Amino acid sequence: MATLLHIDSSALTEGSVSREVSATFREAWEAENPGGTVIYRDLAAAPVPHLSADGITAGFLAPDQRTPEQQAAFALRDELIGELERADAVVIGTPMYNFTIPSSLKAWLDQVILMGRSAGEQPSAAGTPVTVVSARGGSYGPGTPRESFEFVTTYLEKVFTGMLGMDVDFIVPEFTLARVNPAMAQFAETADASKARAHEDADRRARELSAKVAA
Template identity: 75%
Template sequence: MPTLLHIDSSALTDGSVSREVSAAFRAAWQAQHPEGTVVYRDLAAQPVPHLDADGITAGFAPADVHTAGQAASFALREELMAELERADAIVIGAPMYNFTIPSSLKAWLDQVILVGRTAGESPSAAGKPVTVVAARGGSYAPGAPREPYEFVTTYLEKVLTGMLGLEVDFIVPEFTLAASVPAMADFVEQARQSRTQALEDAAFKAKALAA
């Protein structure tokens, strides 16, 4: 059966556009794969711990010589890497926090990236499609005043393709704070249009993967 790995990293539960759009992707994917499996990771509700010394060193030592600490840390890495490897498609909700990704998502990436297995010359999940919902409160599009501060798609494109070998596609809802920040009132309509387009893109991309 086909498997979707669905990851959310927004700290918000209500009003999160990245969660809304990733959920739309999931719903469209499930409509095409009613017999499929969804593995869901809410990194805000159940954070993945930061990679520690035991987790790092265990990745480069045989299992039969692992200390108790290494064994415990690597068990989590093994679980997360296996989820990535078993997935046929991945969708990631990645809102912009202070110009980059949430620390919870960075922690997940650090756990799943292991040179010699998921990363390196022959990444074990190479070629799998991943759709990233890169929501942001304002606009960092080409030509925008804050374009140079965009470190979400620029970082994730390098990590997900350059290290994990995934096929990455981005959906970018903008101006998500327009309705709640008075100074952004002029962008409310653009925010609505961007959200609507993102939801349409999510459904289209999920259906396209099934086709």
């Protein structure tokens, strides 16, 4: 049966567009895979700890050479990497915070990137499709004044393809603050259209990936 790894990283539980659109992806995936498994991690509700010295050094030692602290730290890394390896597809909801990803998502990435296993010459989850819902309050696309300030998709593309060997695709709802920030009121309809398109893209992407997994 197909397995989906679903990760949310927005600090907001209400009004989060990245959560809403990642949920649309999950709903479509579950509709196509009624007997499948969903592994869900809410990195805001249950944060993954930052990578520690014990977690780093344990990766270079044989199991019988690790201290109890190193064993505990590596056990978490092994659990998180295992979830990534079991997934037939991954969907990640992330907002843009100060031009980049939330620290909670960075902490998860640092835990799952392990040279010689998930990263390196033969990444253990190579080829697995990743759909990232990258929501942002304004617009940072090509040709916009703040294009050069965008470090969400640019960073995640390099991490997922260059380090983990995965196949990453982005869904980008923009102007998410237009309905709550009076200064952005002129972009409200643009925001609505972008959000609607993101939901459509998430639904379509989930169904397309489900079909590939089933083939």
